Amino acid sequence: MLKHIYRFVVLVIVFVVSIFFMGNNIREEEVESGATTTMSATTYPVMYIETDRGLMNPLHGYSTNIDANMIRETITLLDNDQAVTVSIDQKKLTVKKINYEVRDNNQYTLIEEGSISALTQTDDNKTAKIKIKEILEENKEYAMKITAVTSTGEKIHFYTRIKKILNAHLNEKYDFVEQIHESILNKDEAAGIGSYLETNSTMDNSSYAYVNINSSYDMVMWGSLKPTLISDVITRITEMNQETASFVLKYKVEVETDTGVEQYTVSEFFRVKYTAARMYLLYYERKAEAAFNPDYMSIKKGELKIGVSNLYDLPFLTDEAETKLCFVRNKTLWYYDMIANTMVKVFTFEQKQSDFIRDCYDQHDIKILNIDADGNIDFVVYGYMNRGEYEGRTAVILYRFYSVENRVEEQVYIPMNVPYEVMKQDLEGFSYVNRSSVFYFSLQDQIFAYNMITKKLETIVEEADPDNIMISQKDSYIAWTDNSELGKASSIILLDLETGAKSYIKAKEGQSVRIFGKINENLILGYVKDSDLTMDTDGTILAPAYKVSIIDKERQELKTYEVKKYYTVAATVNDNVIELKRVKKTASSETNYALAESDFILNRTETNGSKIEVTTRVTDKMLTELYLTIPSTITLTKKPDIKTTVNTVITEDTTLRLDIDRSSRERYYVYALGEILGVYDNAGDAIVLADEKMGSVINQNFKVIWERGKKSTRATISSITPVYASSGLTSKKACAKMLLANSGVNVTVGQIGDKNRSIMDILTQYMKKEPINLTGSTLEEVLYNVSEGRAVIAMKSNGQAVLITEYDEFNITMIDPELGRTWKEGYKDSSKMFEKAGNIFISFIE
Template identity: 40%
Template sequence: MLKQIYRILILIGVFIVSLYYFSKDIKEVVFDFDNTTIMEETTFPLITLRTEGVIVNRLHGYSSNLNANTVREALTPIGADGTFEVIIDEKAYEIKKLNFEVREFVGNELIEKGSVSVFDEENNLKTAKIRIGSELENDKEYAVKITLITSESRKIYFYNRIKKYDGANLAQKVNFVMEFHEAIKDKSKAEEYAIYLEPDRKKDNTTLANVNIHSGFDLITWGNLNPEFITEVIPTVVENYSDIASFVLEYVVKSEVSGVPEFYKVKEYYRIRYTPSRMYLLNYERRMEAFFDIKLASTSVSQLKLGITSDTDIPYMVSDDKKKVAFVRNRELWYYDLEINQIVRVFSFRQENTDYIRDIFDQHDIRILNIDPEGNVNFMVYGYMNRGQYEGRVAVVLYEFIRADRRIEEKVYIPVDEPYQKLKENMGEFAYVNSMDVFYFHLYDSIYAYDLITRHLTVLAENVDKDHVLTFYKEGYVVWQEAEGPGKTKDIKIMDIETGEIQTIESRQGYKIILLDKIDSNLIYGFVPEDEITTLIDGTVIVPMTGIEICTTQKEVLKTYYKDGYYITGVEVKDNIISLYRAQKETIGGQNIYLNVSDDYIMNQSVESTPFIKVVPRISEEALTEYYIQLPSGFTMDKLPETVTTVNTIISEDPTVRLPKDIRNSGKDEEEKKDQMKFYAFIMGELQEAYDEAADAIIAADEGAGVVLSSVNHLVWERGVKANKSVLSQVESLNIPADQNTVESCIKILARYLGKNIDNENLDTRRISAYEILSKYTDKVPIRLTGISLDQALYYVSKGRPVIAMTGYSEAVLIYGYDSLNIYVIDPKQGKTVRMPLQSGSELFEKAGNVFISYLE
């Protein structure tokens, strides 16, 4: 009996000791506010630059050490003495030293570096004087990195461009812009500037959201809004030449609308021409966006106010029970619980003590990935981080919003080495977190799967551009196709995004399969005979499809299209109609030519869907056209929603995921890298879009008065800087023998102009394109310009680069000069130079398809 009592006492003792021991190691799963925090306020310094006596270009600091030649935020013209000043607003830091580097844009070669440790101080600002000692070429852009070093040895980086002029006339240009900006605040004073405007009665004068040089005088002078300007306006120089310059002004205004104060972000764009006698206003644009404010909701009709805006596309996602909705507005994420009439500001860089200068630096965006039945939301923030623990970094960050605790938890942090403008063009549409905690994302032409539990990163596919990924979230699938160049596509993959299971749609024997598009919940693809794939003289690869198929994500073929003698060169899906662009084949001079013929169409049964929320307009006297979010029928907003904010979870594990550095170029040789170069159209100081073809980017930049850069920083094209006359007299001095193979002759003459003699080479232009030959035999990067106009192509001649122009399927001339009436060409068939009227030349080249080839510097 006594032994039994001892045993019981021993067991009780062991139990108590075990309970004490293990309780120390049991993790608490209930969150409280002891392990959460609010987002830190901004701390980084701001700098502005003073050059030629004027202050321009407010720059934001990066903690990421980017390549200076990847950032295109602002341009600083400098004079012949090579000097400019950096004005530093230190904010939370004490700056002890400034370093600077000047580099080439193409190749990133270091030109000069230096440092400043003695500053002038005035009005709580520090000023550093920089002098570039190296001999810079006039009118050529260089990349500049400015590094501020704090008293704690922290480095903060700023990026800019400089361009040297003997006379930039910058002060006169800036003065005109600022005087115009000030004048339009006052209608009577603005009358003096009415001569610069070009009013057009066809222009929509019912909105203040988008005003331009063609708008009515009353609209340009702010109508009845009477705004109060509440931030300092520092002009940003976007582009500058000896006569033409472009500027951007960004600021915040406040106005009383129906007696209630509202705030707006405003961006003005100016493009002007300077002459000694007067200024010309070539372009004027003003865009205005209201700050989203829940307090402005209209309870009587259950609407949330957007206000003045030209962006009526609201990204949103709804829970299955239709009672919870997450949406993005002004780069902020909001969550509305309709059942309890509570709205949560889930994520925002806007601060409680608002710093409008930081708040309007909109170099980031938010994407909602999914929302579960409980209302928890997965979302991505990508771009420049305005504040918080990643302040100044460029990254992609995955968060989860946990509705019950009103907190957000960071899941993944992916640092990137390029600015937001380029990052957004390299982000694909596909991003998703499944129920197994696998995070899928498409970035830099690769598709990844990251297991949030095991923290393992898998590369699912490479060489997948944005046009070759289709998402079917409702059905639970993603479809993609890898490609190693035009006409080099692989089989189509269909992946179940919940299970990760991958199916394949394989091509037929002797054919390539091309993923084209989707319609409703079905995918469209076509088949191309391998022996029909043709490379044209300009390097364009023609992939004529003999038929297409429409199938489900379960690989069930629903429809096949095939018509004997016809080839499909592309498709376009709009509403419930598939347009088929068709061609017929002819063989001319031993080369297959595909001539466009009439389009055909496939009708699809329309699937009607009612949006959960919609945007509706309303008119007010002060603000004219404003917009509101109309919440779903059946919901009544009895009172203003309760507004709450989130806290950030403090995490103990490092969430950093680093992508393989060589993933963008894996498996590609140098020729493929050149051929797959992207072209960026910068318009009004922003990267509008990335294009696969230079011609598409040039056409966009011409319409928007912008510039085009290549993905490796070549300056490809500029609007409005082509000289009135240019003749490359060196070309005329070259030997020009008569030759019936005009394409080969033009290539050889161009090579000789570049200092390369390839006269004895057998170029075989029927088998190898002129693009490939120039790439092989010269040290220049050739560029295909097919599709632009003759006037746009003459930019290259103006820059000292002859242009090969096709006059037929297999004939060409070399353009080497022009004036106001004529172009000057070498015609190898005649063996001499020829002067041709501009109009005649334009018609000749257009009839041949506007096929132009030149090269980049």
């Protein structure tokens, strides 16, 4: 017994001494904030989809959950057994099993989930066949999340859209794309390529940075250049229907230029159509961006070579003396001290021996906020993090570069749960760091101020609608209306971003004020009388301004515009000229206003005298290339010395978590050419662009509301009982009643006929589905809704509405409540009629 007690005492003493020793050692090895390290290498696996033509649709892993319907980068075709085989390039990790979920892409309800532990080892990859048991609807998109579980228990999420299409002819479509792609890179095998092009003499053939199906044959074939492939070709399927499909191919090439061998990152977009007789190339587009190489700087001319590029508005910033320069090129931030003639690669995910598929994954960007006289730079990295501490996460990270120590220090880390394509629409708008370490940024239609010293977060603007806010980075202030609803703002708030002081511009009693934009950092404001407010036919508020003022940061009125009987409804700025879009009062219009000719305000400009700018140089071989000029006051005798940075190890938590919901403002994203091309408040504007670029439109809930190429040749909605106009029921309200019935809601005439309300107001109140204003679209574009079983209200003249219920190759059929009958009209005449009435269309989405 005593022996056991002694043993226990000895163990306790050893334990206490060990704790003391370990504690001392831990304290001695504690990392201080001044310690530095390099960014860790990429570790995450890549998942591919197996097809008869090899691996396609590389999927990148996310460490956090994201709504699968948000990510539209790829679409995966299921086989006839509703199965798909995935191949996992594990890299340095070991994947033990995968879990999967299938969700409805519109409602985001869970349809099926499962798990697969029996993975097959094939070469360096592991494969798994996912077979979906629930019967999926043909030709409908679903969202799929695949989670790889590693040997350490880490979960990595991959996302794709899936679709079941019988006889999709994927092999034939891909073979056609590959044939064109390889022929372009190998001129000896290019026979017949010219027959697929639609060369247009008006096309600009001055740069290899951008070509499309309308470019000359010589431009498409790279002219006298001979690009050599130096990377794998990454193939993504972005859209797939029974006849048509879209593909994006990305790769790197080397080109022998006038200054040496350069590398280009190339992106090709193909939209093709299959028929039993032949294949068609519906659209082709190629973009090329030269990799920046400091060795190709022109010492004699004092220019940094940017090379072949589409970025004429290359993001760059200088200190006040214009001796220190920073710029972003190829997702890399560079700093150039022109006096010391040293250049620093401040931030990049690429490595010396870079992995093109992972390090060069382009779903992120860098935004420069400022640079001071010492060369210190505040910048934001946002989107998907390719490697490093936050690998696999989507985030907004504020960094500061200290030029003397050549180090980068993390200031704020904001985790996000949306993909880069969605995030960039917010971050491209506004972010700013002041001298008191307050970080201003905009996300989800809100503007925040975060004090990095006190760790206090403040919401500055809760409804930051782009139409109601003006941002001046140069003069360090923002301005917004106190009410985002048009015609209800009584004042403009101006916030000095350096001092935090607010000032106000107030409208007179019985008036409202609105923001039209800015010119030379000055506000363009409009003053609107309440008595002049009116509503357009589609329910849009019209707020015509009787007076326009240009006002500076100090609220000094620099110029006013006021012309009797004319009102301004919009303003656009081109250089130093403001174009005022005007209306004039009239009794013949339902809105009491008619379009009038524009007027113009010439504004005095102050030249900034900047000696640094992006210029072009044209040669016979290379055509147009871009250069960044260096001030003539800087004398260069040799090429700059190149340095790299290290990251500061941060011991304190820099995380800022935002508890914000998605914006309630209607947003419509245009997804085309493999990316989001823009975001609009008006669905019609988004549809027009998507039609032009052969893409689709997604709303703020990531439902597809319109898709190019999906409309049937003919369609009929036969379940609608005609409702005709009467003394208590206008044609517009009769159409609203029929559209409600089409959506599954029946209302009485008394419910909608005794109020002076717009169609959208009525639909919003009673419809269980989502009404949508398609105004601005063409007749051809809105027939997509009829094809999907949803009727469309159309204005045929001032105040007269019809309901479109049917169409074929030649005619459309409409119920006309005013005439009391259903009638047909030819496409051409119908289009003219609706266009003359303003192309006002209203329908709904599921």
